[in-house]
Amino acid sequence: MKFLQIILFFLFCSLSAQKILPLDSLKLKEAGDMLADDYGNLYIYKNKDFSFTKYDSTGKQIGKMMLTVPFKPQNVQNPLSVALFSENAQELKFVDQNLNEIQRIDFKQKFSFIKYAYAEDLQQIWLMDESTKRLLQYNFRNETTINSYPFDANFDDLIDLLVFDNKVYVLTKKQFRVFTLRFEKLFEADLENGKRFRRENDVIMIIAKNTIFSYNSGKELVKIFEDPDAQIVDKNTLAYFEIKANKLYLYTLENNKAPKPQTEPEPIQKENKNLDESEDKKEQPDLIKLIEEVSEVQSLGVEHL
Template sequence: MRPFYIILIFLFCTANAQKSLPLDTLKLKEAKDMLADDYGNLYIYKNKDFSFTKYDSLGKQLGKMMLTVPYKVQSVQNPLSLALFSENAQEMKFVDQNMNEIQKIDFRQKFGFIKMAYAEDLQQLWLLDDSTKRLIQYNFRNDTTINSYPFDISFDDLMDMLVFENKVYILTRKHIRIYSLKFEKLFEVPLENGKRFRRENDVILVVSDNSILKYDPEKGMIKIFEDKDAQIVDKNILSYFEIKANKLYLYNLEKIKETKLQTEPETAPPATEPPSEQTVGEEVKKADGDKKESDEKAPDTTLQKLIEDTSEVQAAGV
């Protein structure tokens, strides 16, 4: 009977962790990508009409851009200055919190063919120039090239790039690779359906179609969120977001952690085929890292007491 009660408790807690957000399904139906800023605002990009729209958490539209060519949205973590790169137009745009363009940088006047651009901050860009096979550090405020590094890699299936602490993170359709600025390969692992990087302080995340992974220098890529039925996933500092069956769902990180602590004894093995909500709790547990061996063997006394009390009530015939 114990597994039955554990599952019931887990499902109850996970249901509390999940919340459906009131965004019209028509707004989500043709979404190509979704991003969430740390204030809970949502950004929907549609490839059909190249529109980029901002909504608050209640579904109210806060701003909209109609683009003429495809753009890749780098990040919305700083909603006051969003960076969008277009390989087709060979330019990068910066837009404000109202989705108004505040600056445009044209790469055709100064460089060859830029395959990917990463805005490190409000002054510097990192550019992958396919024509010269170089990685360029460029200060767009004063229009100067700071550094240029040989970077002879294939750019054919490139999805995203990030530069942090003298390491270059490259995401392709099939792999994630990490290089030094001297073009030394430091890490490589297969990764399917990767879409973009997200950096939270010194933590590097990869957002794919239906999962989010964290890079650990010792363990490699650790899956911290997954729902195989999701169309699009993303996260901010407080929650995971997903679009599933044209509906938008939010998973609160704190409640997921509470669920994990309340429902999973330290010695419990992971289920072979967990449902999507259960997967969320298990993957967040994995992302927290392995605890010491002594901690792993320690029983969950609160859960054990609850099960024992339930058994006593059943024995008494109540």
């Protein structure tokens, strides 16, 4: 009976870990990218018609933009102000929670050619100016350049850019690299099919086609989610999301049952476990001895009385 209960428990965990969200497969068809904010809203970008659409967790459409040229949506962690950059149009747009445009920044008026723009907050953006080979920290509210850093690296295949804690994170078609603001290389790793960065507090993550990586304290990339059959993957602070066979799946972080586990337990953990077990066996006779001594003292006390 106890064995049956254990089986039912693990079966329940695997079923509860994966959930199909009620989004029509037609809405997911031909999706080029998907992003999820922390309220459970989903953003679908389609390369075919350059449309950018927002849905709530029930599949209801909240807003839609029809763009005339390709735009790359950045993170949606602040759904009140979502940034989209277009290298073709040399523009950065900010849209509100209903995907209404609230501000547009035209780089053609002030710069030669911006390879990429990363919106740090609601005042400052980082610009990769390809013509002058400089990384610029730019305040778009008062249209002033705060800092300018020279770089001599080739970023023709640049996919995404993030600046945080005086470090520059660069994602290209085949690599992930970390630099200082002086463009001294701190880390480099081969990585294909990368799409964008996501930052949660001090943790930098990389969203790839069907894999999500975490950058571990400047030492290594750790795979935290993978499904080879997924068309698109993403995450928010509570769950992982994936589109597979034109259906939307959610995996909770508490009961994450990603198709491939992260890593096997480290050998040192197994050794510690054995050590704990041996210590338990060693301490068990001492405990029995102590109980016997207490009983003997109590019996002697009763006889004396």
